Amino acid sequence: MKVLVAVKRVVDYAVKVRVTPTGVDLNNVKMSMNPFCEIAVEESIRLKEKKIATEVVAVSIGPKQSQETLRTALAMGADRGIHIETDLRLDQELQPLAVAKLLAKIVEAEKPDIIVLGKQSIDSDAAQTGGFLAGLLNYPQATFASKLEIADKKALITRETDAGVETLQAPLPLVLTADLRLNQPRYATLPNIMKAKKKPIDTKTVADLGVDVTPRIQTVSVAEPATRKAGITVPDVATLVDKLKNEAGVI
Amino acid sequence: MFQTTLRTFARVSNASRFASTLVVAEHAGQKLTGGTLSAITAASKIGGDVTVLVAGSNTADVAKEAAAVQGVKSVLHADAAQFDHAIAEELTSLVVTIQQASSFSHIVAPSSNISKNFLPRVGAALDVAPFTDVLAVVDENTFQRPMYAGNAIATVTSSDTVKLLTVRPTGFEKANATGGSASVTAAPAAPAAGLTSFVSEETSSSDRPDLTSARVVVSGGRGMKSGENFGLLNTLADKLKGAVGASRAAVDAGFVPNELQVGQTGKVVAPELYIAVGISGAIQHLAGMKDSKTIVAINKDAEAPIFQVADYGLVDDLFKVVPELTEKI
Numbered sequence: 001m002k003v004l005v006a007v008k009r010v011v012d013y014a015v016k017v018r019v020t021p022t023g024v025d026l027n028n029v030k031m032s033m034n035p036f037c038e039i040a041v042e043e044s045i046r047l048k049e050k051k052i053a054t055e056v057v058a059v060s061i062g063p064k065q066s067q068e069t070l071r072t073a074l075a076m077g078a079d080r081g082i083h084i085e086t087d088l089r090l091d092q093e094l095q096p097l098a099v100a101k102l103l104a105k106i107v108e109a110e111k112p113d114i115i116v117l118g119k120q121s122i123d124s125d126a127a128q129t130g131g132f133l134a135g136l137l138n139y140p141q142a143t144f145a146s147k148l149e150i151a152d153k154k155a156l157i158t159r160e161t162d163a164g165v166e167t168l169q170a171p172l173p174l175v176l177t178a179d180l181r182l183n184q185p186r187y188a189t190l191p192n193i194m195k196a197k198k199k200p201i202d203t204k205t206v207a208d209l210g211v212d213v214t215p216r217i218q219t220v221s222v223a224e225p226a227t228r229k230a231g232i233t234v235p236d237v238a239t240l241v242d243k244l245k246n247e248a249g250v251i
Numbered sequence: 252m253f254q255t256t257l258r259t260f261a262r263v264s265n266a267s268r269f270a271s272t273l274v275v276a277e278h279a280g281q282k283l284t285g286g287t288l289s290a291i292t293a294a295s296k297i298g299g300d301v302t303v304l305v306a307g308s309n310t311a312d313v314a315k316e317a318a319a320v321q322g323v324k325s326v327l328h329a330d331a332a333q334f335d336h337a338i339a340e341e342l343t344s345l346v347v348t349i350q351q352a353s354s355f356s357h358i359v360a361p362s363s364n365i366s367k368n369f370l371p372r373v374g375a376a377l378d379v380a381p382f383t384d385v386l387a388v389v390d391e392n393t394f395q396r397p398m399y400a401g402n403a404i405a406t407v408t409s410s411d412t413v414k415l416l417t418v419r420p421t422g423f424e425k426a427n428a429t430g431g432s433a434s435v436t437a438a439p440a441a442p443a444a445g446l447t448s449f450v451s452e453e454t455s456s457s458d459r460p461d462l463t464s465a466r467v468v469v470s471g472g473r474g475m476k477s478g479e480n481f482g483l484l485n486t487l488a489d490k491l492k493g494a495v496g497a498s499r500a501a502v503d504a505g506f507v508p509n510e511l512q513v514g515q516t517g518k519v520v521a522p523e524l525y526i527a528v529g530i531s532g533a534i535q536h537l538a539g540m541k542d543s544k545t546i547v548a549i550n551k552d553a554e555a556p557i558f559q560v561a562d563y564g565l566v567d568d569l570f571k572v573v574p575e576l577t578e579k580i
Contacts, residue, residue, distance in 0.1 A: 135375025
């Protein structure tokens with residue numbers, strides 16, 4: 001069984017972003033693999049360790065630097081990488097529908113049994129690519145997954161809902177998006193980082209795949225959210241209760 | 252800025268007679284969710300006729316309830332078991348069938364696990380990119396939505412012939428549940444997708460108000476130290492008739508179940524009063540609560556980032572403060 005895992009290069013989750021009228025300033029900002037993609041890679045590798053999967057292929061779309069993100073996936077344990085090169089901004093211009101169409105081309109060529117993605121990227125916060133991809137391929141989808149079991153060409157997926165969890169059953173091939181609690185991603189060790197440098201990465205361009213990646217949603221402007229006015233520190237509970245009652249009027 | 256908004260709204264009222272919106276209702280079996288009522292308000296802001304789709308078996312009462320909501324012109328009722336449990340493939344089949352028959356200009360659903368699951372799939376079928384988590388309707392083609400965990404607000408537009416939107420319930424008032432007199436008709440039959448099947452579910456039942464629509468939310472973080480200690484917050488929440496939430500740290504440590512998580516990857520709340528207890532205030536948590544009207548932080552670390560967004564901060568031991576607060580309220 002083959003696993004395809006999609007990984008995205010995003011602004012590191014701990015960075016406090018600086019907003020400009022055209023977008024978020026991406027110059028000299030630390031970039032990392034999207035945290036949900038790390039969970040997706042981890043799950044893919046675990047499938048291989050459980051001998052369910054025989055090969056894990058990582059794919060990333062973006063500028064040259066996306067190869068670093070792919071190397072991270074390879075160092076975690078993926079077998080080889082596919083890099084689809086584009087200069088479009090990944091948080092605004094290269095959008096989920098285009099990404100899903102590009103990934104669908106890779107799925108056609110690679111024929112994986114399961115495609116694993118993160119549930120959302122922490123830059124554009126769209127949470128769409130997995131659903132798009134499953135729809136384009138007419139595969140079953142299991143989004144926000146917190147547990148995956150595969151037996152007899154069928155998957156049993158536990159997914160997080162607004163009220164708790166539910167379990168679904170779906171045949172393979174399947175598109176899965178990873179929620180936070182699917183697993184705890186491993187760190188790449190130094191020897192594995194060295195080994196990852198020798199693993200193959202196949203580079204393609206958007207033109208090679210013949211997909212129209214024109215942005216479907218146009219950004220008119222980007223602004224900072226309204227800032228809250230500074231609060232006060234109260235010395236004790238009595239003062240807090242008094243303020244909540246008489247100043248804020250919320251209790 | 253404000254004047255621009257007013258001008259834009261004036262423009263909407265002229266253009267809106269061409270708009271027609273389908274709102275995909277959510278209901279926990281018997282009752283429309285608060286988020287659905289907010290989505291109906293968002294649909295009314297877009298302008299044009301509002302149709303509400305109610306899907307699932309034994310939902311005649313929910314359809315009737317939707318028909319009574321102010322601003323709803325008609326209700327489509329898909330009373331079939333294949334739509335129970337909101338399986339993405341089945342809901343997609345239904346919405347696409349309806350769209351092919353009726354050509355709505357907008358399809359709106361409340362931001363939730365359900366809509367984020369099925370709406371992109373509808374997008375794939377119609378070749379349209381949805382707008383996720385819309386906070387405000389600028390005009391019928393232009394919306395505001397958050398990026399980067401709410402640290403940037405983007406104004407976005409598209410020229411797609413049908414606009415798909417998930418709307419953040421905290422951004423819109425709930426539509427009045429009475430005053431409407433819409434007609435209820437059966438939705439066109441949709442082919443069963445039959446790809447995924449429902450096996451089981453586990454939901455935690457609670458008498459407290461729903462986290463996303465509660466007037467007061469009391470949340471605990473890593474500082475609570477254990478699941479038992481959440482009893483302190485339950486008592487406080489009960490006294491305030493509020494809901495209990497949690498940070499990711501508290502969920503990961505197993506103190507409380509996942510569905511209580513507030514933040515970028517959990518629920519987004521905007522209650523009148525949010526009390527953060529033993530929560531440091533990471534970017535990802537703030538994304539889920541910083542639009543609350545009044546924020547109170549109780550933390551013994553005076554440097555915790557939560558104090559930067561708190562209206563009232565109390566630097567002290569939560570195990571001393573929370574019982575005292577419960578007693579004095």
